[in-house]
Every structure is written in structure tokens, then in C-alpha cells.
Amino acid sequence: MLEVENLRIRYPGRDRPTVIEDVSFAIAPGGALGLVGESGSGKSTIAKAIVGLAPVTGGSIAVDGSPIDHARARSRRALHDRVQLVFQDPRASLNPRRSVGDAVADAFVGGATISTSVERGRRLAELLEQVGLPASFAERFPSELSGGQAQRVAIARALGRRPRLLLLDEVTASLDVSVQASILNLLRDLRDELGLTYLVIAHDLAIVRYLCDHAMVLQAGVVLERAAVAELFDEPRHPYTKVLIDSVPEMESPDGRELALVTGDPPDPAHRPSGCVFTSRCPIGPLHRVGREICLSDRPPLSPQGDAEVACHFPITHSAGAREVFDAPRTVST
Numbered sequence: 001m002l003e004v005e006n007l008r009i010r011y012p013g014r015d016r017p018t019v020i021e022d023v024s025f026a027i028a029p030g031g032a033l034g035l036v037g038e039s040g041s042g043k044s045t046i047a048k049a050i051v052g053l054a055p056v057t058g059g060s061i062a063v064d065g066s067p068i069d070h071a072r073a074r075s076r077r078a079l080h081d082r083v084q085l086v087f088q089d090p091r092a093s094l095n096p097r098r099s100v101g102d103a104v105a106d107a108f109v110g111g112a113t114i115s116t117s118v119e120r121g122r123r124l125a126e127l128l129e130q131v132g133l134p135a136s137f138a139e140r141f142p143s144e145l146s147g148g149q150a151q152r153v154a155i156a157r158a159l160g161r162r163p164r165l166l167l168l169d170e171v172t173a174s175l176d177v178s179v180q181a182s183i184l185n186l187l188r189d190l191r192d193e194l195g196l197t198y199l200v201i202a203h204d205l206a207i208v209r210y211l212c213d214h215a216m217v218l219q220a221g222v223v224l225e226r227a228a229v230a231e232l233f234d235e236p237r238h239p240y241t242k243v244l245i246d247s248v249p250e251m252e253s254p255d256g257r258e259l260a261l262v263t264g265d266p267p268d269p270a271h272r273p274s275g276c277v278f279t280s281r282c283p284i285g286p287l288h289r290v291g292r293e294i295c296l297s298d299r300p301p302l303s304p305q306g307d308a309e310v311a312c313h314f315p316i317t318h319s320a321g322a323r324e325v326f327d328a329p330r331t332v333s334t
């Protein structure tokens, strides 16, 4: 469905660093890939580049086997019929002066085979129903919607042209927990009903676990690990993935365990180290283990490790008897 190869992105401007460095991934039709990584790692940039909102300075993007050339109007139109991006803040993407009905209809009128107002009304009602809103909401304005309702409208707009791939960038991050759950349920139902494919960007690993079949861990524009979701969460191989997972509070079984926190900042893309991008903060790297200087000098390529792919010279092994003792730096949580 989506194939991204050797993607490289540098925003225009003097002395701007390369923010995405050689990222490749694919999502099969009907699949859902989670993209995780700390703030500034380049998650949104990747989603924006797919729809032409960030400059692709190298590599290629193909949808359904057709390479996308954002410079060509025809290619852009074909792309927008197949791929839609949904942002974190639904209100920012809705014009306060357009009613919900007009906003949703704007997204599909002109694109598909809608020619009469009866067809328009029918399609509008269908879209509102698909996102769980009563047809009467067509008359409302954005200021009359709750955050969750506004996000449903944004999703209805995205579905207008019957896309096959949705790029979901932190779509529940601005909502409270119970509303988050209802939007996540909606997204899962829509995926099943419409056979959609998802790229899911989320800080919250539980969301990736809930919605996705595969996940990819990004840091400073570099992929550190990629695996099936169960594999990634149960047997993380990259020390950064492990620290990310260990930093999630376990609500069900508070065992008094202090949370492992990634201390320090990720590398500035302008001064990305020549070795591994996680070295300066790695609990099992050269700052904590002798003989691991290679991490400082050589960037580890993403390589197969069991069923996963990991970019680490000393990945954590999970086979019996060969377990790496992992002593993540423990920081007292406040």
C-alpha cells in the first residue's frame, strides 16, 4: 500500500540540518504501522512528506505501487484520493465559519462522482454516521463541538474521498482519556469496516499497541527498531526501545518500581553523531560497558534480528541463557 524508500528530508533554509536520514518502511494493505519516538524525532515530518507538506530531498514514496511526485498536479490528485492526513488538533483544521456539513462536503465534492445535492446529502449523512455523529450535526459550527466531536468531523472529512490510507498524527493527544478511548474504538472499527491502512503516530505506546500490527522506533530521524507490535513490546531489542517501554507507568500492577527515564536530550540533528544516535544516553553503551567504542564511531545499520530489525551493535538478546543484564539508569519519578 505504502512504500517509503531511503527517505531523506531537510527543511529549506540556510544551515538547516537533515531531519530525516535514510528512512525506509512499507505498510501492507490493511496493515497499521505505529511510529514512535520522542518529540522532535521526525514523526510528523515523515507523515507530512508523504502528503507533500514537507520537502522530500532524497528517496522515494510510492502508493499502491505508483511513485508519488508531489510536483505533478496529477500525481498529487491521485495521492489525495488515496491518502489523507489527520492532525492532532481538529479545531485547527476546521474553518470556524464553515458548518460541519459544508466542511465535510468540501472534502468530497469535486473529487468523486457527486453531482446532485441529493447525492451530496446522502454521502454527508453516510460519513457522519460512519464517525458516529447524528445527521443533525451537519448544521453545527466548529465552536459548537466538543474536542472529541471535532475530531470525529476531522475524520469524516478525511474519509470523504474514500482514501485507503490514513496518516493519523497524534489524533487523540488533545482529548481526555474516555474520549480518547471512543476515538480509538472508532478508528479500529473504521479500519475493519472500510479495509483502511493506517500509519499511526503516537507518544502513547498503548495506542500503538491497540491499533497497530507493526511499530517502528525513530530517534533523531533514524530508525532504531522495527518489529511486529507484540514482539517489540515483549522483547525489545534496542536499548532505546526498552527504555521507552520501561518508562510507561503500569496502572494495573503498581509494584513500586521506579520508572526508567531516558535522561539527557536526543542529539541535535545539526550535530548528529557519526556513530549510533543513542550512544550518549545508552545504558549499555560505551559509557557503561568496556569494549563498545564501535557505537561511537560506526552507525549501526538496521539489520534482521530474529523476527525484528534493529540498528544496534549490541542488541538485547532474549533467548534463554543469553539475556543481557539491562540496568537502565533509574531516575526517581516525581
Ligand SMILES: Nc1ncnc2c1ncn2[C@@H]1O[C@H](COP(=O)(O)OP(=O)(O)OP(=O)(O)O)[C@@H](O)[C@H]1O
Pocket: 011, 019, 037, 038, 039, 040, 041, 042, 043, 044, 045, 046, 269
Ligand atoms: N516547518 C519546519 N521547518 C523547519 N524545521 C522543522 C519544521 N517542522 C519541523 N522541523 C524540525 O524537524 C524536526 C522533526 O520535527 P517533527 O515535527 O517531525 O517531530 P515529531 O517527532 O513529530 O515531534 P513531536 O512528537 O513533538 O510532534 C525537528 O527538529 C523540528 O525542529
Ligand SMILES: [Mg+2]
Pocket: 043, 044, 045, 169
Ligand atoms: Mg509531531
